Each structure stands twice: as C-alpha cells, then as structure tokens.
Amino acid sequence: MLQSDKVFWLFLPNTMTRGMTQYWDESMERLNGPDLKEIQEKRLRNTVIQAMKIGYYQKKFKESGIKPESIKKIDDITKVPFTMKKDLRESYPFGFIAVPISDVIRIHTTSGTTGKPTVVGYTKKDLDNWAGLIARNLTMIGLKKGDVFQNMVNYGMFTGGLGFHYGAELCGLTVIPSATGNTKRQIEMIHDFSVTAIHCTPSYALHLSEVAEEEKTDLSSLKTGIFGAEPWSETMRKELEDALGITAFDSYGLSELYGPGVAFECEERDGLHIWHDSYLVEIIDSKTGEQCTDGERGELVVTPLVKEAMPLLRYRTGDVTMKIEDGCLCRRAGRIERITGRSDDMLVIRGINVFPSQIEHVLLSRPEVGNQFMVYVDRINHLDELTIEVEVNREFFSGELHDLANLQNKLVKTLHDALEIRTKVKLVEPGSLPRFEGKAKRVIDRREIY
Amino acid sequence: METDEYCIKQISVFSENKPGRLAAIAKALMEKKVNILAFSIAEADGFGVVRALVDKPEVAHSILSSLGFNVAFTEVIAVRMKDEPGGLYDIAEILGNAGINIEYSYAYSGKDGAVLILRVDNSKDAIEKIINLGATLLKSSRFH
Ligand SMILES: [Zn+2]
Numbered sequence: 195m196l197q198s199d200k201v202f203w204l205f206l207p208n209t210m211t212r213g214m215t216q217y218w219d220e221s222m223e224r225l226n227g228p229d230l231k232e233i234q235e236k237r238l239r240n241t242v243i244q245a246m247k248i249g250y251y252q253k254k255f256k257e258s259g260i261k262p263e264s265i266k267k268i269d270d271i272t273k274v275p276f277t278m279k280k281d282l283r284e285s286y287p288f289g290f291i292a293v294p295i296s297d298v299i300r301i302h303t304t305s306g307t308t309g310k311p312t313v314v315g316y317t318k319k320d321l322d323n324w325a326g327l328i329a330r331n332l333t334m335i336g337l338k339k340g341d342v343f344q345n346m347v348n349y350g351m352f353t354g355g356l357g358f359h360y361g362a363e364l365c366g367l368t369v370i371p372s373a374t375g376n377t378k379r380q381i382e383m384i385h386d387f388s389v390t391a392i393h394c395t396p397s398y399a400l401h402l403s404e405v406a407e408e409e410k411t412d413l414s415s416l417k418t419g420i421f422g423a424e425p426w427s428e429t430m431r432k433e434l435e436d437a438l439g440i441t442a443f444d445s446y447g448l449s450e451l452y453g454p455g456v457a458f459e460c461e462e463r464d465g466l467h468i469w470h471d472s473y474l475v476e477i478i479d480s481k482t483g484e485q486c487t488d489g490e491r492g493e494l495v496v497t498p499l500v501k502e503a504m505p506l507l508r509y510r511t512g513d514v515t516m517k518i519e520d521g522c523l524c525r526r527a528g529r530i531e532r533i534t535g536r537s538d539d540m541l542v543i544r545g546i547n548v549f550p551s552q553i554e555h556v557l558l559s560r561p562e563v564g565n566q567f568m569v570y571v572d573r574i575n576h577l578d579e580l581t582i583e584v585e586v587n588r589e590f591f592s593g594e595l596h597d598l599a600n601l602q603n604k605l606v607k608t609l610h611d612a613l614e615i616r617t618k619v620k621l622v623e624p625g626s627l628p629r630f631e632g633k634a635k636r637v638i639d640r641r642e643i644y
Numbered sequence: 645m646e647t648d649e650y651c652i653k654q655i656s657v658f659s660e661n662k663p664g665r666l667a668a669i670a671k672a673l674m675e676k677k678v679n680i681l682a683f684s685i686a687e688a689d690g691f692g693v694v695r696a697l698v699d700k701p702e703v704a705h706s707i708l709s710s711l712g713f714n715v716a717f718t719e720v721i722a723v724r725m726k727d728e729p730g731g732l733y734d735i736a737e738i739l740g741n742a743g744i745n746i747e748y749s750y751a752y753s754g755k756d757g758a759v760l761i762l763r764v765d766n767s768k769d770a771i772e773k774i775i776n777l778g779a780t781l782l783k784s785s786r787f788h
Contacts, residue, residue, distance in 0.1 A: 620660075
C-alpha cells in the first residue's frame with residue numbers, strides 16, 4: 195500500500211500537487227512505510243510497558259499467558275485481548291491510571307450507561323500531545339494565526355471544549371471560548387469579532403444559521419466550520435455550507451483516546467486522516483473479533499501510542515468504519531472512512547451517548563409499564579428527538595386519564611435523570627408493541643445521518 | 645342513606661390516539677348487542693380514555709378485554725336536568741353550593757330527559773349532598 199502511494203505521486207502532474215498544503219508537523223503527518231512502522235513499533239512497546247503499570251493489564255496478560263516483552267511487532271498486537279468501555283467503567287475512578295495521581299494534571303469524564311462516568315486522566319505530556327494533534331488538524335484545514343476561532347461546545351467535563359481550546363491557542367488562532375448556549379450572543383460575537391472558524395455540533399450550527407437568518411445578521415466573515423460529537427451526513431454538509439457560507443469539516447475523536455483530534459478531514463474531505471504515529475488502527479469484525487480485510491467495514495479498534503496517564507491496548511470504539519488505502523492528494527498518510535454507524539446499539543442524541551439498555555433499565559424499575567418498548571429517533575428542525583413507546587401495564591390502568599398523564603410525566607422525568615436528555619414518551623396499549631424472538635430490534639433511527 | 649343504588653358503572657377504555665380505535669370499540673359492542681347510552685372521549689398527549697355508559701357493562705368489559713383493550717370500571721353518578729334553558733345551571737349551582745369537586749362530566753338527552761353524568765372524588769358524599777339539596781339522581785337500575 196505504501197508503495198502504491200509513492201507510485202501514485204510519481205504520475206501526478208505537477209499542476210495537481212498542492213503547493214499550498216500546510217503542515218503542523220510535516221514529517222510526522224507524512225510518515226509512511228518502514229519509517230512509520232518503526233516509530234509505531236517503538237511506541238507500541240513503550241505503551242505496553244506503560245500499560246503493565248495498571249492492575250487490569252497485569253491480570254489480563256497473566257490470564258492470557260502473554261509476556262509483555264512478546265509484543266514487539268505491529269502484528270503482535272492481535273495477541274492482546276480487547277479493552278472495552280465496560281472495563282474502564284468497572285475500574286472507576288482511577289483503575290486505568292498508570293502514573294501517580296499527582297502527575298495527572300487534568301481529569302475529564304464521559305457519561306456512561308450506569309451511574310458512574312468513565313474517567314480519563316492526562317499528564318502534562320498528554321495535554322501537550324493532544325494540543326499538538328489538534329494543531330495538526332486545524333493547520334490541515336487551512337487555519338492559522340490571524341484566524342478567529344469560536345469554540346461553541348461544552349467547556350466542562352466534556353473533552354471537546356478544552357481540547358480544541360488549547361490546540362487552537364497552540365497554533366496561534368484567536369480563540370473565543372464561547373461554550374454553549376445563548377445563540378443570539380454567539381451570533382453577535384461571530385459578527386462583531388469577525389470570526390472565521392467555528393466548532394460545534396452540526397445540528398447546533400444549523401440552528402444557529404436559522405437564528406442568524408431571522409436576525410438578519412451578516413456572518414460573512416465565516417469560512418470554516420468544524421463539526422463533531424454527533425454523526426452527520428453529506429446532505430447535511432451541503433446544508434451547512436450553503437447556510438453559513440463555510441467549508442465544513444468532520445472531526446472525530448473520543449475521550450478515551452484524549453478527545454477530539456484523533457481523526458480529521460483534510461481539504462480534500464474524502465475520509466478522515468487518523469494520526470498513525472499516535473494511534474494504531476485496526477478494523478475488526480465486532481462479532482468474531484477477527485481482523486477485517488482491506489476495504490471491509492468493521493469496528494474501529496485503536497491502540498493509542500503516546501498516552502502516558504491512561505494507556506489503552508486495543509480499545510473497542512464501537513464505531514464502524516473502514517481503512518482507505520489509497521493515497522490522499524494532501525500527501526498525508528492514513529485515512530479511514532467517515533464513521534458510518536455503531537457496532538453496538540448506542541445512539542448519539544444531541545451529542546450524548548444513549549444506550550437502549552439504559553431505557554430498558556428505567557422501564558424495568560417502573561411496575562406501571564411493561565418491559566416491551568420501542569425507540570424512535572428523528573431529526574426535527576435539526577434537533578434529534580427520541581421517542582419512546584411503552585406499554586401501559588394492564589393492571590395499572592385505573593380508568594382515569596390523569597393517572598396516565600402523571601405516569602407519562604414521571605417516565606419523562608426518570609428517563610431524563612438516567613439519560614441526561616429529554617425524551618418523548620408515548621403510552622401505548624398493552625400488547626400492541628412488537629414482540630421479538632431472538633435479538634430484539636427496538637431502535638428505529640429515522641434520521642438520515644450516515 | 646342507601647347510596648349504592650345511585651352508583652353507576654361506567655366503562656373506561658384506554659386507547660391510543662390512532663385511527664380506527666373508536667370504530668373497533670363501537671363494533672365490538674354492536675356485535676354483542678350492547679347499547680351505548682352516552683359516551684365521551686378524553687384526550688392527553690398521544691392517548692386518550694373512551695368513557696361510555698352502556699346497558700350491559702359486564703358484557704362490554706369482557707368483550708373489549710378479550711379483544712385486547714385495556715378496560716376498567718369507573719363509578720359515576722347521573723343527575724337529572726330539566727331539558728330546557730337553565731337546566732344545567734340549576735344543577736351546577738347545587739353542586740357548587742354543596743362544594744362537590746367534579747373530576748369530569750358529560751351529558752346526554754334521552755328517554756329520561758336530560759342527564760348529567762358526573763365523576764366525583766367521593767361518590768357517597770356527593771350522592772347524599774345532591775339528594776339533600778333536592779336534585780334527582782338516577783338509579784343504576786335505570787341503565788343496567
Ligand atoms: Zn488528505
């Protein structure tokens with residue numbers, strides 16, 4: 195593959211080469227072939243050493259009869275068992291931290307299916323690495339000193355706010371940490387500060403464009419939009435670009451792998467460049483755990499190669515993608531297709547991960563309703579809506595409408611507490627929902643996002 | 645005071661707000677020759693309750709349940725109104741003066757004249773008060 199990349203370049207006419215392409219770290223970004231392999235293997239060995247400071251991995255290696263020193267080559271990685279989100283959750287709070295807690299200089303968390311979140315920790319070096327990766331991404335899409343960047347995502351425990359913030363400062367942008375909320379104020383700032391680039395969820399960007407339209411505010415200073423945290427389609431890209439007069443770029447990341455910045459589109463916008471010197475990528479069949487062949491879609495499994503506080507081996511992201519082996523016009527190595535789905539049934543609703551199992555858990559705790567349910571996901575006016583149909587328990591029905599209405603409100607509230615998002619609850623007649631034999635198909639996603 | 649004879653069995657049916665549900669209920673009752681004396685529909689967000697006074701509540705309950713409907717009996721009372729202007733006002737005034745809390749009500753006009761069906765939180769108490777204030781309550785035997 196690496197060879198073909200070079201051959202490809204030999205035959206390109208000079209006029210097609212991108213003289214304009216800017217790199218943050220050109221040698222790393224274009225690293226390929228044996229040089230890439232060498233650095234990946236060196237970093238993999240270090241990551242294994244780092245991981246062996248964690249009780250979880252000591253136990254896993256022992257149980258599987260693997261010697262840490264036997265993981266030398268890239269292909270040796272397949273000997274190592276996968277690490278799942280659930281493993282991280284069960285090790286709450288600091289079970290996956292490989293350094294003294296005093297060396298952890300920041301903690302983020304992600305929401306989980308049960309009460310406890312997943313904790314991610316960062317050393318000074320981790321934060322520097324992460325900011326560097328964000329700086330690569332921003333440079334890759336043409337942003338540089340002189341650009342004004344409004345970061346319209348949550349600045350709290352969510353990694354998207356601070357992650358982008360420090361990366362953007364590092365590459366010299368003027369950063370406006372506007373965070374979320376108050377759309378009119380956001381629009382005013384874009385206008386008044388001549389903002390050139392924004393980062394937010396794609397659905398929020400569409401909402402913002404509509405409000406700006408109503409307010410008749412001129413947002414023509416904008417040229418770049420970075421969108422992530424929830425899936426979005428090519429149709430939505432066109433809508434965003436037309437509405438805001440921008441070029442829209444897809445950003446991929448997850449907190450367990452630092453946060454945003456793991457993979458990002460370049461100006462070609464034909465797949466996501468994943469930073470191969472920092473993340474070792476495998477695509478697996480999520481049912482069998484076997485490696486997929488080239489060009490086959492499967493679950494993205496990542497071994498971060500530079501993480502210090504929280505090393506992970508073969509982390510199952512649950513995201514479905516495939517490797518793109520052809521070279522890219524920007525001459526950077528390593529691409530994956532944009533994420534096309536989830537290998538489990540996790541849903542991303544307004545940027546929040548929702549598992550149908552959480553819904554089931556809530557319903558099981560309420561005797562007034564049955565255990566059957568259906569979940570419908572729609573995108574209405576650019577906002578994700580979750581509708582849950584649930585059967586009223588035959589014995590519960592008193593004949594009174596207000597008892598049903600109270601039940602409906604109570605379910606909305608309990609689900610809100612558990613899922614952290616507002617849902618619509620539809621009470622349906624007992625026995626009216628489909629019964630499943632074998633694997634239930636309870637989720638109908640009617641958004642056209644992939 | 646004997647109040648039980650004034651307690652009338654209304655059938656209440658939980659129904660999703662979707663086409664054909666009312667027709668399905670009506671058809672089932674027709675086939676079992678159950679006569680609907682009065683009915684009303686109360687609606688909330690996406691669902692409703694169909695309330696009906698019928699001549700054979702037990703038959704209605706069993707046929708609708710067997711068809712999968714979620715059915716319950718609800719105790720209501722029936723007050724006779726004058727079938728002329730001011731008829732409702734007379735009764736409403738009595739109820740108001742007696743401090744009776746009405747959850748819902750609906751009315752019909754038939755061979756017994758005009759009748760107001762009431763769902764109250766305490767039927768026994770309401771029956772005594774209404775009779776003492778001189779209004780006429782219909783006995784359940786007139787319906788079933
Ligand atoms: Zn590229």
